[in-house]
Amino acid sequence: MALSRTTRIRNPALFICDLQEKFRDAIYEFPKLIPTTSKLLLAARHLTIPTYVTTQNRARLGDTIAELKPHLTGAHIKADIDKTLFSMITPEIDTLLPKPAAGGEPIDAIIVGIETHICVTQTTLDLLSRGHRVYVIVDGVSSVNPEERGIALARLRDAGAIVTSSEGVLFEMLGDAKHGAFKAVSGLVKDSKEETKAALEVFSKI
Structure with a gap:
């Protein structure tokens, strides 16, 4: 597990886990997950990062939320x-x-979504067991019961995942202000700074 804890991001992939319509009113601070996820999806487009999206039992729980759908196109x-x-x-x-x-x-699997202690946890453990590195975005994951977040994140840290922030991974992926996508990605960070601050104020308390 030392590699997953010490190696910088070099082969990123984004995982968007089950951000669906039926969860809006059930998940703790669900609205604060939306700008974090949108920011990462837009950055993934600029950086051409492979992106994987799932829904859980779509027929019963609804499609991916409407706010994210425009960002789910492209190679x-x-x-x-x-x-x-x-x-x-x-x-x-x-x-x-x-x-x-x-x-x-x-x-380097970067994961956001719900629920932290169920789908996010099981995805993270499966990725780690296959030899991948996992970055769980603290301002991008939640559960119905907020207390479940801290329990799950502690377990995932113990398992070898890195718990970090959306802004941290974005600038780590850029690595250099000379990066061709720096202006676009740093613009996303600037445009969402208030939403990021609000999300961190809630979700960083773990």
Whole structure:
């Protein structure tokens, strides 16, 4: 697990877990997840980061929320699937990921969504068990019961995941103010600074 704790992001992939209509009124501070996720999705487009999106039992729980749908187009969207598994690492998505055990380069999986202690946890553990690194975005995950967040994040840290912030991973992926996408991504950060502050004020208390 030392590698996952100490290595900088070099092969990012974005995972958007089950941000669906039926969860709006149930999940703790759900509205604050939306700007975090939108910011990461827009950055993923600018940086051409492979992006994986899931819904849980879409027929019953609704589609991905309307605010995110405009951002789910482009060649970098590698999967947008419905599932019954709690983990995002379904057979369909698993086939799309590199296999470190067979010599593939591990991904740096950046994950946002719900619920922290169920689908986010199981996705993270599955990715770690396959040899990938995982970055759980503290201002991008929540649960029905807020107390579940802290319990889950502590477990995931112990398992080898990194718990960090959306702004932190964005600038780590850029790495240099000379990066071709710096202006676009730093603009996203600037435009969403108030929403980011509000999300951190709630979600960083773990």
